[in-house]
Amino acid sequence: MVGIALLGAGIFAREEHLPAIEATPSLTLKAVYSRSQRSAEALAAACKDPSSVAVYYDEPATLGKSLSDLLARADVAAVDVVLPILRQPDVVRAALQAGKHVLSEKPVAGDVAAARALIGWYEAWEGPGQQGGAGKPLWGVAENWRFMESLRYAARRVGEIGGQVVSFRLVQHGFMREDNKYFNTEWRKTPAHQGGFLLDAGVHFVAGLRFLLAAAGQSIRQLAGFTALLNKPLVPVDTVHAAAVTQDGKPGTITMSFGTEFKSAMEIEIVTTKGAVVWSPTEVKTTVGKGDGSGDTVEEKKEFPRNFGVAAEVAAFAQAVEAGELDRLQSPSEAFIDLEILQALLESGAGGGVVKTIGA
Structure with a gap:
């Protein structure tokens, strides 16, 4: 023991x-x-x-x-x-x-x-x-997201489908209300750290995206984003929209917001030359080409209980x-890359969309 x-x-x-x-x-x-x-x-x-x-x-x-x-x-x-x-x-x-x-x-x-x-x-x-x-x-x-059953299953499906990545997206929308228990934690309510909730929670989303990209043999190499403060109490910023490319130049998008009151979403999608996997915390959707030249696909959906891992x-x-x-x-090195990408998103936004290189 x-x-x-x-x-x-x-x-x-x-x-x-x-x-x-x-x-x-x-x-x-x-x-x-x-x-x-x-x-x-x-x-x-x-x-x-x-x-x-x-x-x-x-x-x-x-x-x-x-x-x-x-x-x-x-x-x-x-x-x-x-x-x-x-x-x-x-x-x-x-x-x-x-x-x-x-x-x-x-x-x-x-x-x-x-x-x-x-x-x-x-x-x-x-x-x-x-x-x-x-x-x-x-x-x-x-980083508990790397241990979520649904995310691990999605990564397996990405690997099983195979093919070359052609696109990817991370979409997270939500609204952090002032009566939320996490908002009312003093160090979160008045953050001394960069990015506020985008740092505190955003590294989870980045970790999830990296986990699924890695299953396809890819990683984020460059990005450029724009940030905003939509929900005024969530200083200094609560929203980022960005374009990103992998080391092979494959494009994708990253959207994270805690200031979108009338839209709620949490999805990561990896699209390859042989199919696509769409992950959410409680559901994984897979679309696979039949491989017979017809363009027809086979679709699959698997549901999971909500679990933080x-x-x-x-x-x-x-x-x-x-x-x-x-x-x-x-490993601390894995967590470092999550942080590096999140900080690059914040710095790119502060610089009006300046391109940032990961691992430079």
Whole structure:
């Protein structure tokens, strides 16, 4: 059994990560942490067995109850970090230096520069008191969309259909109301990070698009977009429309908006020379050419229960800790590309549609 601590008591930590940890047989929740005693105790109270979970917090300052005290515990081998975006990197580094395996929520950092610095430090670091990297703790970045059953099925269908990509699209429309529980999280309501909700949620959408493009052997190479603020409380911007091309020059479009009140959509489509796959969280539609020159097609639809994939990603992390090898879908480098594309969309929009190159 792997002793783990949950760091963070926000909505996603409480509603998704806590039950995912408790549902993973190889994990034992030893402790929880939040900035305030009140929120930490509320998280502990939501546990299946509150009496078995120790509580740590920063405010009020209490001897033996700080994050440093938690990270010093020998029975905590791993931590699941679900904190505000800009706080994550420092806590990730502190946990690794304390010898703990780390699963940290997306995005990998608030911007590309901070992400590159953290990843570069980790790759060069030899580990706490180790030589040559022996025994260095694992660090994975949690992008639950890569573990969604419906998205994985869609990726399999893209691979099975085959052919060369001719087009792709990502379309997300929604409206973030002021009574939404996520909007009323203080660090989201008054964001200090770039892009507001476009960064916080947008990396999910980018990850989904990248996952399906990768199934067809493609990745995004260049993009150019325009941004806007349609829903005034969602500063600094809430909408981006962009054109993008793959490394082979195949064109596609990216649309993400949290300010479109009368349109709701979440779809990713990959079109190849042999068919097309349209993914949404609860449905995958496949169109395949018969291959007889007639132009006729066979259509298929498969439905899925709504599931965020968090339980699967936590289980994958637990397995990685036991095996000593990280699942590549949780690698910081994968999360870095998600962030790089999202930041490029924001920067292109701020520059009036300037073309941005990924990986330049």
